[in-house]
Amino acid sequence: MQPGTHFAFGTHDTHGIVASFTSAMPAHLGAWYLEREQFEPVPGEPGLYRLSEPERDGPRQTRQAVDDLRLQGYTVQADIPLDPALTASPPRPVVRPGGLQEHRSRLAQAAAGRTTQRATPPTTSAPGARPIPPKPTYAPTVHLTASDHGRSR
Numbered sequence: 001m002q003p004g005t006h007f008a009f010g011t012h013d014t015h016g017i018v019a020s021f022t023s024a025m026p027a028h029l030g031a032w033y034l035e036r037e038q039f040e041p042v043p044g045e046p047g048l049y050r051l052s053e054p055e056r057d058g059p060r061q062t063r064q065a066v067d068d069l070r071l072q073g074y075t076v077q078a079d080i081p082l083d084p085a086l087t088a089s090p091p092r093p094v095v096r097p098g099g100l101q102e103h104r105s106r107l108a109q110a111a112a113g114r115t116t117q118r119a120t121p122p123t124t125s126a127p128g129a130r131p132i133p134p135k136p137t138y139a140p141t142v143h144l145t146a147s148d149h150g151r152s153r
Helices: 027-036 058-071 100-112
Strands: 007-012 016-021 039-041 048-051 076-078
Touching: 007 027, 007 058, 016 027, 016 058, 027 039, 027 048, 048 058, 058 076
Parallel strands: 007 076
Antiparallel strands: 007 016, 016 048, 039 048
């Protein structure tokens, strides 16, 4: 193992996919990280952790854990099938002509392109907009007459 390595991942004949932290890593912090990455302590094996659910795409989960720890700045050693830097990425889905991917691509291109509906800016004001009349220079006089038939206040 390289000096300065913090975590090691590999396979075990009995326990499946396992991980451990080295003395370069504080024990409580190493245990905390491995448990957050879905590893559980192996009873009777101090410092050894196994993947809690390896049947649920264990190699992918382990590659993700290795990648997560490296992104946190830790040095990680892993067996070749468990190291995302050494293994090929999973195959990309096949894109069929006329499929959802092509439809989304055409929508994105249409949204990014210029529209022909508004090729030139309008030269008139917006419909329904009325100009504000000028303020009158005189004070209008309003005469109110009292009626006898109205309601009292």
